[in-house]
Each structure stands twice: as C-alpha cells, then as structure tokens.
Amino acid sequence: MKIRTAADLEAKKQAGLRKLQPGKPRIAVGLATCGKAVGGAKVYERLHEIIGTDNPEIDLSLVGCIGYCCEEPLVNITLPGKPLVILQKVTADDAEEIVRAVEEGGVPEGKALCRIPSWDHVTGCTLTYGEGFERNIPAYRDVPFFSHQKKVVLRNAGLINPEDIDEYIAVGGYAAAQKALTGMTPDAIIEEVERSGLRGRGGAGFPTGLKWRITRDAKTDKKYIICNADEGDPGAYMNRNEMESDPHMLIEGMIIGAYAMGAAEGLIYIRAEYPLAIRRLGIAIGQAREYGLLGEEVFGTGFSFDIGIATGAGAFVCGESTALVASIEGRAGRPRPRPPRLTDIGGGLFGYPTDLNNVETWCNVPVIISNGSGWYARIGAKGNSGTKVFSLVGKVDRVGLVEVPLGTSLNTIVFEVGNGGAGGKKVKAVQTGGPSGGCIPVRLFDTPVDYESLNRVGSIMGSGGLVVMDEDTDMVDIARYFINFATTESCGKCVPCREGLKHTLLLLNKILAKKATRKDLDTLADLSETIAATSLCGLGQTAPNPVLTTLAYFREEYDALVGR
C-alpha cells in the first residue's frame, strides 16, 4: 500500500507500534556487525530454536546496536507494562534461562545492563514501556557510558528493527519527509537546514545548507545527490552502525534533500566491505518503494525520487569527492584538481551538478525538519551545532559508539564515557580523524571536540574515529601504522603523496630500527611539511598529520630512538 496522506502514515505508525509493543513479551537481539562479530547471531539462532516462529506467547525480533559495543551481544527484553531491559554479554547458552525468565514474567536480572522505562525517539515520539526492576537493574541514564551522551542521530539505534519500515514509522519516521514534501517549499527547507548550523559530518565541516543552496541554484535539467558511505578510517564505524541500525533515517534525509535541491536521482556510494549495511539498505529501499516513499509521486505530490546503491571496490581514496564520482562513473578512483567542484555544472556525476553529503549529515536532516532549526541549533557549541557520533576505540576501558553534543571535551569522552585506559592503564593520547588526523596528548584533553578546536591542536574532526592510546603505546610506531595505511591507500597520482609517503614510511622504519640519525628526523619533518603543503587532494594533504603531531607532542620518543 502506498502512503499518500497523513492518515496512511498514521495507520503504518500504529502497525509499527504493535510490533514494538506487541502486548506480549518481545525479545530482540542486537544484530549489527559489532553484535554479530561476538556471537549475536548464535544467540539469535538459539533463541529461535526455543521460541520458534509465530509463537503466540513471545515475539523474537532483531535490532541494531545501541552503541555499547564492548558489552555485546546485547539482548532487549520488553515485557508488557515493564521497562525495556537490555541484557549484556549474552551467549547462546543463556538463551534457555532468558526464555524461562520471560515465561515467568521476569528477566534474568544478573545479566541486565540497564532498564529503560521510557525512551524519547526525538522525532515527536516518546515510547513508554513501564516501571519495575528498580531494585536490581540500573536505569539507562545512570549507566556512566550512557549518562553523558545525547542521542539524536542514534535515537533509534538498538531499539527498533532496522529491517522493518513499520518500526521506523512507529517512532516518528517519515513524518519529517511528509512535512517537508507536503508543507514546505524547497527554499524553506534549505533555510531551515542553514539556520540549524549543520556542518558536513564527513570531516571537513562545510555548511550543509550552503552546499544544498549552491546545488539548488545550479541551472540544469538534471542533478544528483549522493550519500558518501565510503567510511574507511581505521577504527571508525559510525556510519556503518547508522546504516545497519537505522537505514530509513538516511533514506528519509535523502528524500528531504532531493526535494529541496530538485534532484530526481540519489545514490548511496558504500564500501563493499560493509555487506550487512548494503543488505539492510537494499531492504530499506525496497520497503520505501513499496510504501511509495521512493519512486513516482512521493506522498502523492508531483515529486519523484529514487535511490540506487553503488558499491566501492576497496579503495580508501574513493571517499574523496572527485575520486568517488570517478569510481561511480566506472573510472579509476583518482582525485582531480578542483574546481570544478561537484556542485558545478560539468563537475559532478556524469557532468551534472551533484550534492555529496556524508551518511551522518543526511541522518541529521529528518530531526532538523521535525523539531526545527532552533531546537537543533541549541544542541552543541557556537558554530558547531548538533551532536557527533564517535567510535571510541583502542586502549580505552569502554569501547563503543558515543554520541555527544559538539564541544564536549576529550576528557569527558575518554574518561567519563570511556572510563579511561583499559585494564587501569594510564591514557597517553587520543588519535582523532583517522589516518588524516593527529595524536592529541592527554594534557590537551580539555580541548572541546569541535571542528576548529581540533584543527588548532594539529588534528581534525574527521569522520569520528577516536583511537585511545595508553602508556604502553609506542607513538612512533603509531605514526608508522597510519603512514603505512596512507601509503598503501594513496592513489599514486601526485608525487608528494605517492613518493613522499613512501619515503616517510622508510624513514619511520629506519627510526624504529634505531638506525636513524638526528638528520633523519629533520628530513622527516621537512618531508612531512612538503607533503602537506603540495599534495593534490585531502588524503595527501592530511596524511602527514600523525607524524607532525607525534613529532610535536612526543618528540622525546623519537629522540630516544636516534643516535647523536
């Protein structure tokens, strides 16, 4: 059935709510890639063996990931009138105990991570589950990993079934798209996005509304919008979880953007290494088409729009805009000089003006439209509104996906949310922005995480990877790791990146082998500056950052490795 009116959408919403709160116990296993990697699928299979399909007593479903990855596999239990309880570190062997407890009207409290009496899905829907278990199970907001977070982009992650469009609609999904398409002009939408202060979440921080306006103003009969889902920084998997846990949020953002910019075709460029995200996006696109949310005359308006999926072939550099477009066109993914920019006539996909935004940028759009730019702009810091999802990984106690308002300090993220070093070790530094970012020493951890502050300390926001290093981490070796990554991912077009990074790697190998001299350190610094200043694209321009920042902040570790 196609959704055309508000009543149609409401009917789907009610159907979705009956799935989320079926009037009988619901058990849902966290099955994003992170959950599957630690045995989530086995837990699901075992539960399925016990419960079976169409069990009149218990529903079995799946959800994405709420972000507490180090506690996975996670299992959600909803008993009618009781709080949603999240169980942690569940194994297949626990399945029988779980089902038995549920059949007896309870939950295995010893395995509980937290209880959620009610949940604000932000887009105009608060689900109330109920009260109970107060004595033995901590409330969600009292769990230190969660208490400093603000879920806006990840508002549904880990709580709804990403393979069921009804559940997304149940928590307010597609209401923003309907509001935009049936009640707002394209200009009004762009103004709203501009006023929200949303900036590109791929790392560069370009104002999204301005990019949309430039694309809208391009005078052509055809335009494209593209979602950059070529996330590839080592240790960063925010976008993967956003797509695996809540794919419809991305699709809804793209529908709104396409209408605002006047594009009839959208593409999601996603790396082939994300098979589950590709599968779930495929399912979501199919469901959206079935409901008339993609295709001809969306919401019964004159606006038509569809989304296709283009997969990468394993090249990190294809996340760069011009290389990404070349890759979609079937050419080798090698960046070219700009201008022309993608938004220019002749510069985008197949020569048409093209708007390219990161997954998380698109995911912020529905909530801006549903709650308004004023609401959104109040989150975060001046000039850096909204939240940002980070993947907090490395030698930190609590590994996972963390969503905090921009401007939150590194201290809060690493020590409050992450609980400091794993195994009680002392934290030494954090690497932000992946191979393009820098290593920030612990003495600068009062730095607020926003685009400008991170630049000031020699790093970048990047897409959201936060790799924690502790007292045992060899910072020169870390620099070598990232340079090795950048070297092998260089496209090989321009000399400073292709040759310069190769020699940077050789120099770092020489230093680590204790065969280098002080002169080699000078050469390393000179070379890094030239690579940063003269490379053709962002990959080369930022690749020396790990070397430059470790030289600046951890010089003593280099000095200890070289002779006189």
Add this chain to the structure above:
Amino acid sequence: MILEVTINGKRYRAEEGETILSVAIREKIEIPHLCYEASLDPYGACRLCMVEAVRRGRSEMTTACTLRAAEGLEIVTDTPQIVKHRKILFELYLAEAPRSEVIKRMAARYGVTKTRFFKRVDPADPLGNRCVLCGLCVRACNEIMGAGAINFINRGPYTVVNTPYFEPSADCLGCGACVNVCPTAAIDMEDIGGERVMRSWSGTRVPLAECESCGKHYAPKALAESIIARLETPLREETAKICPECRGKWIAREEILAKRGGGIEHAR
C-alpha cells in the same frame, strides 16, 4: 576577453580562462613542470608548478597549470617557501627516476644535485628508471589517440605504466604519441625491419607499412591505412601505398609530364 595578470611584479596579457602556466610558457617565465601538455586538460600531478597566488589580499599556494587567469590576479613563482618545497619534490624525483638526465638538469637549476631519499634502481625497469608517472603517455594514448593501449597499473607507490597484464598490446597503434609527450625520454621505441618495437610496452610489436616504390618502412601500417581512409580528398590509388617522400616525387613527376603534354592523364 583579454585581461592582465601580474607575475613576479610584471604585468602580462592573458586570455580569460587561460592557465597561468600557459601564460608563463608564452612569456618565457620559468616555472618547472612535468605533467603539462597544452592539448590536454590540466592534470595537476607533478606539483612542481606550484606558485603563490594573491587574490583580494589573500595568498595561497596552488598549481599554475590549474590556476585560471583572472583580472587582478598576482602571481609569485619563487617564494622562499615554494623553493623549499620544490627542492624536496626534486629530491623525490631524483630518487624515483635516478637515470633521468632531464630530472637531473631540472633539479640542478634549484641547486639540488643529491637526494636524501632511497634511490630506486631496477635494472629490469622497462622505462629505464626514468619514469616519473606524470601520466602524459597514458593520457595521450587514451584521450588524444583513443587507443587505450597503456594505462596505470596498481596504485600508490606501486603504480607503473604499461599494457594490460604486461602483455603485448593489440590496441597499440605504434603512433609514438607516448614517446613524443614523455618529458623524461623514458619510453623505448625502435623500428626494426618491418616492425615498430615498443620495448617499454611489454615488447608490443606493430607492423610497419612498406613503401611499394622505395621499399622503406614509413609508418605503422594500420595507422597509415586508417588515416588515408579518413581523408576528405582521397589519395589516388597510385599514391596510397607509397611513402610520403615517394608520393611527393610521384606528384612532381606527374606535374612535369602533364606540362609537357604527355604522361598519364590527370582526370579519370
């Protein structure tokens, strides 16, 4: 539209949209470059032509081959910062193409005669350790000739140029455009008997057309045939299979005979 740009304090006329490197080449202002070719789009890979551009009081380093002339644009070609980076780039080039005399000469002009970086010398390199991967051969072959016989293989520091799978190419026209545009004379091409041997391109061999008059091999056979087939005014049958030199002689002889009132008739 003609406008004026300032380069190193002197004013020069430029066409709107023309690149600064093109202006500099015309005005004989030295800006080193390796990947520029007037008949191809700007590529921006060699990074040697970086200059300082000042616009509305803001200066930035950018490549002269991609920078379009605009009214009021001020260019400085050799700031201390640019010279410093260029010297390091030349050191990288000396390490990458240690056998290239062209690179040695260009680097020496900046006082760079040695490199601090590890020199890669591969005795089996089909490009004689002279290739700097500027891409001009690849682009001439693909974008000008439309042959697509060679391309980049691998990526990053492993990039090389050659034929697909390092096998002799059936697509190579033997036109020699690659040899012509190569800035470092890296490509090895030789005519041996009735064949043109592209040694650098996996030993690709292209048959040469033999002049029916003097017996000399004068052009790649397929290329000559395709060009003759495309001429607006077709060649006369007698001249289609002889070399340009013999064709000239043949036409001259015909003209003389015709003036004497004898010889073969012109019109048929």
